[in-house]
Amino acid sequence: MFDDLADLYQQVILDHSKSPRNFHRLDPADRTAEGTNPLCGDNITVFLRMDGARIKELSFQGSGCAISKASASIMTESLQGRTLTEVKGLFDQVHDMVTTGKSPASDMGKLAVFAGVHRFPARVKCAILPWHAVLAALEGQVNPVTTE
Amino acid sequence: MFDDLADLYQQVILDHSKSPRNFHRLDPADRTAEGTNPLCGDNITVFLRMDGARIKELSFQGSGCAISKASASIMTESLQGRTLTEVKGLFDQVHDMVTTGKSPASDMGKLAVFAGVHRFPARVKCAILPWHAVLAALEGQVNPVTTE
């Protein structure tokens, strides 16, 4: 129990949830999108500045649980300089990891701390929420997206 | 089984269902009403000629099962010369008999042959159908009545 808990809420996650990085508004932003988790009502908004097809700067705001906040925080650190295609690739790996627990093919860096989530099916959406938002922003969707 | 069946479909009932009495239209009639059994879709229309407050002549038409036809036939024979109040009294006795099986307080004549119906709950409405129609006619209801 405590072990499983510690596996889910790894020290890195607790740290990022308490002191989230890039936790502010970018104004002006080139792209922005909001993601909502209908299960809890939490939402996260991401802000992007682009350099051509690449993400130059990335930040987020919103309210959420430790998992979603840490996921957003670590995600903003991981996506600097990436293209939409690269983000999609990473999303697929993260999604796979948090739903199946399979260890990712490539080295995912800090993102690997979310591997414990797959044992908590109700929390998968928390980890994925910021990813939905960033994809929506990159793909230029206008309406808020949900994790469903 | 055969015994119960013979108890429900007494010879008098089979006879009246095959050769119903007063099975025709009265034209003109002073009062008329249609009763429908929603369970089966059967219906019976009664026609009345009045002599003041008393029934002078009484007939019926329609389609129904052996129980409802016999009930209508025997009812038309039993109600000649009766007033609304008397019909209501008889109705209560018949209703009591076919739902509870209690033998009626007063002598009911031929109507007593329906005592067996109470052991067949799905058929109670059949026996009662023509009574609803005649009450509706006497009370001057305009819309078709149902046995519910």
Next chain:
Amino acid sequence: MSTGNSTAEPLPPVRDLSALRADFPILNQAVNGHPLVYLDNAATSQKPVAVIEAMDRYYRCDNANVHRGIHELSNRATATMENSRARAARFLNAARSSEVVFTRGTTESINLVAATWGADNLRPGDQILLTEMEHHSNLVPWQLVARRTGAELVFLPVTGDEGLLDLARLDALLTPRVRLFALTHVSNTLGTVNPVAELCERARKVGAVSLVDAAQSAGHLPLDVQAIGCDFLACSGHKLCGPTGIGLLYGRQEQLEAMPPWQGGGEMISSVDFHESRWNVVPHKFEAGTPNIAGSVGLHAAFDYLDAIGRQRIFQHDQELAGYAYERLTTLSGTRVFGPRTGRSGVVSFLLDDVHAHDLVTAADQFGVALRGGHHCNQPLMRKLGVPSTARASFYFYNTRAEVDRLIEVLREIRRFFGG
């Protein structure tokens, strides 16, 4: 046509069908002093122990409310329910689980479509094409929405006692004015198996949406919504070995997504404000409030049970028994038998001399034979056939030829009793 036919692939080896009776404790009882002969399967089927016990187990081990829950039992309940949905999608061969909405049964499924798709798409002068053999559940909802929208109902005729759709009339009726063609797959009175795949394609050609009432077919023959090509399909759990209070609406993803919600409440929303709400994705948009979770468990078990037997095998058995009953009934003097002579399902309606159907059914019950009598929620069809009601025997895989023989024997007794 996806209804299966007699030139079928070899069936998987399974227990002898009559051995399956042991799975149905209810069949092993005496009624009015006689062994029960249950021939009212079109009204509702009996339930195997596997289905009863699956629900029992759910309540004893895993019960919790679904979605939104985070604790272990709630995770189990949610997974259980969503597995049932995935199983239902496989049972119908839907492309996605999200195309399966849980409802109370066929009736609610059809009402859902009428209230949402209908309200959104029907305008005065539009037509809804039905057939003359529709169950009230696939008729009254359309009457209600027609009144509200100004649309008009038109009916594809039934030929007569042999109960076929008069397809020669289809071209004249299925015009571009028709926005929706709703029809039954198998008639619950006549036993007719309609060529739904062909008819849905015809509907598509004039731009009409199609809805198939599969209440009488879903548990009785192989069903494939993609092969049928319908936009909607409705069925009930209780008629296919499942529990009461649960059924399915299949809807093509694009249709479901375009439809407004129906009932409001928990689970169907994505966010709610005092004055305004946003809807959840399909299928949840159509599932307001706590669903019949245990019902979904029983339904899952029923699908597994039926597929272990094989629906093609069930269909063949139904057809054999119905064919045998049809033949014996027609040779019994004084009978009038309804529905097609061949290619029918396991439903046979008939009349015996001038014995009223309800008198017949009451009498048969005294011999332990459970039949149904009445209009079978097909009143307009009854009027068309010129009868107030019929008696109906309907078979399932656990019925036997010996039970058909017993039926005939009992009908002889009844005719004698009523002096026919």
Next chain:
Amino acid sequence: MSTGNSTAEPLPPVRDLSALRADFPILNQAVNGHPLVYLDNAATSQKPVAVIEAMDRYYRCDNANVHRGIHELSNRATATMENSRARAARFLNAARSSEVVFTRGTTESINLVAATWGADNLRPGDQILLTEMEHHSNLVPWQLVARRTGAELVFLPVTGDEGLLDLARLDALLTPRVRLFALTHVSNTLGTVNPVAELCERARKVGAVSLVDAAQSAGHLPLDVQAIGCDFLACSGHKLCGPTGIGLLYGRQEQLEAMPPWQGGGEMISSVDFHESRWNVVPHKFEAGTPNIAGSVGLHAAFDYLDAIGRQRIFQHDQELAGYAYERLTTLSGTRVFGPRTGRSGVVSFLLDDVHAHDLVTAADQFGVALRGGHHCNQPLMRKLGVPSTARASFYFYNTRAEVDRLIEVLREIRRFFGG
């Protein structure tokens, strides 16, 4: 007020409440290595063996479709269902069985009223009065009908964290423009017990119809629709020891009779023609299609089970536990507890430092304690309280003080874990 209060009559002698745990097999299990402490009763209650077995028996002995059937099993099924209805009427103290409509649950009951009474009675400019503590199920249906009819929603405010209705505002809001006042009896988030009898009377005085959402009260305290004086009342079986997929709508006879039907199909009609139908009498007019028959059997058993304990006794027990939990939670440092200090039901919402409710609930589950976290289908109330979500413990008669102690112990661990 019919909600019972602490100066109650002496309770009938019954088994010790904690002995009743033995009737609930599900409670006797380990979750994540710890004995299960089930505190999610406001989402759904657990089911006693008596309820599970009643449904089991129904399927093994008596199953058939109801109404219209004439054979023995169908007679039994019909009698069973109608007995359940009569039992439900007694449970609610309705004047007549015909005032009880079977539905899937509270959500469907409210949707039924919104769709039928609402569509018939609401005009542009009319008002529907709700409270700020309504569950989405008693909010979204009114949003939908308001949009369709041009009526307007107004809200009786909640005072703040202590979660009372701001009755000082009632006069200003409950004007003759209000056609319907729909409110919850017991709040599923705050635990508030509203004075429904008084409020329904106030509604009646301005000529408004009243609807009580009894989802959280029906199984928890003595309930008497005549004493409450409401026009409608809705509740769910699954929250009161009954099965999923069944609930009740109580409606006063005159109201039900005046309402148009909702869903169309079998059973709700008296006669059907191709283009027109006539409706059955109430309550059947509102019960289209095959109902959840086995569900009604389980519900009947649940009513018997609860009344053998005594609802007054259950209410007292709920209150005691909730009071104890409230007290211990408020003395635990860093907590924020919602809802009234006294006179509450067995529902307690709280927050712990800045641990998000879902993190808290996930962690509690690791200790075998089943809580709920989230907006509890009360999103607008959450916004009003200025929180995204809360954690919630909700009690029933089988919960114990020891379980409250365990909850507090686990919360301490959780705070430590999250470094609070």
